[in-house]
Amino acid sequence: MSLAQSALPIGISGIEKRFGAVSILSDLSLDVAAGEFLTLLGPSGSGKTTLLMILAGFVRANAGSIKVGGEEIITMPPHKRNIGMVFQNYALFPHMNVFHNIAFPLKQRRVSAAETAERVERALDLVQLKGLGERRVDQLSGGQRQRVALARAIVFEPRIVLMDEPLSALDKSLREHMQIELRNLHRRLGMTTVYVTHDQREAITMSDRIAVMNAGRIEQIDQPEVLYARPRTKFVAGFIGESSFIPVESRNGSVWYEDRKLRMNDAAPSTGRHLMVVRPEKLRLVADVGETGVNLLPATVGDVIYQGDSFVCYATLKDGRQVTLRDYCRSDVLAKLPAPGEPITLGIDAQDVVLVADQ
Incomplete structure (x- = not known):
């Protein structure tokens, strides 16, 4: 499974989002290169998760444009965007075993049983869960559940994957281990990835570039080493490192x-x-x-x-x-x-x- 050749760029332009009189995102524009691992980093309330939900199609923007590979998707429903999603709480089905959780998006796309079995086994191997397809979700550790959620997000070979703080529920040592695993998996698959976190060390460890968000705007977007060594604003200098x-x-x-x-x-x-x-x-x-x-x-x-x-x-x-x-x-x-x-x-x-x- 390799998505490097089919990975698509994302173009976000002039996104506005308001809840009543409260502005959440203000004229936000951002370009993500094909195959890039870009992290949206910021404190609670900065608008990073709202932007991710707009990308996924779960939240409707008040204004703006989102293009994936040049195709406008701002009004397209979520199930037609062909985007993989990993949620903060994993959102696994407790009544299904590991195999059927991972196979769910393939079933929705009417993929044949033979091809489904092949793809699920390949995804299990990628996330190092080979042989656990029949295990129940409640028999898995936190790290294993995270891997199942990731396998489900990539099994239908999306060209874009969105991740909403998928490691936040893990303990420190497991979280640091999974950061490296996710980074290595991204390098193997080459899929365009947009990742949300409030953890600066996690962002620095995993990202090609980081967009630091504050009050609905992007303060600075750069490579991790540039953000740390050459912050452009007091907010970025204070939020990235000490x-x-x-x-x-x-x-x-x-x-x-x-x-x-x-x-x-x-x-x-x-x-x-x-x-x-x-x-x-x-x-x-x-x-x-x-x-x-x-x-x-x-x-x-x-x-x-x-x-x-x-x-x-x-x-x-x-x-x-x-x-x-x-x-x-x-x-x-x-x-x-x-x-x-x-x-x-x-x-x-x-x-x-x-x-x-x-x-």
Whole structure:
């Protein structure tokens, strides 16, 4: 089973959705490439699940267009869209065994019994459930139920698969294992996939690109490494990973933190106030304050917390703002680790200076 050659692109344009006077999605546009794994990431209420339901046909948009492979589907009923769907609660039929759950969409399409058996066995093999076709749903673990739901979504060979937080009910270790399994399965099948989650680590692990949503709009869409390293807004910087924000000012072609001119690789932004995004792993303790090429931030240690393979140091800058440093517990680092209340100098390299608008 390979869907790579038949995978289709999705074009979403000007989608509007309102419930009464409340706007859920506002003039939202998005293109998904054929065979891409794209994740809609955002907090509760951001509109990500509503957008997925509009794609599936379960919710009607107030305005806009959705094209799959160039064909307009915005008014097409769900059963004619030929889209696979994996729900958050799996939506398995408790009165059917594994085989018949997976075979259900083939039965609806009047596929012959012989071909149905062949396709179901192939789908079971793909999701590593071979030999469990006769087992009842209530005899399965959470991870196995998730695999059955996935097998049912792909057994009729859709060119697009939608997934609505399918791993949220699993425990941490199983969830992380299934993230890799889903990613590997996507690579094998090549199907266009739109995935919804509020879990940033899950999105980063699995996605080709991530669309970060906030209040019905897309704040930024990019590859995971770009979103993390170069967020364009304060919301994205705060939602993807941990960040501290330090007020800075751009004037006369340079950026200043208090009376210190910042070294940075990027060009200075427009004149005015901005925020420097500081990731915990980008800060480091500086022993030699004469070190060149690094921005120095005098601070006082608030607390140091040991976390096994790493530690977290909470420090307060001169203006009273708290920042966080994280580093691995190497012997050379631990040897110079200060105690709470001691003055320290933190450093951030010019290449790690990222600015966003102060809003």
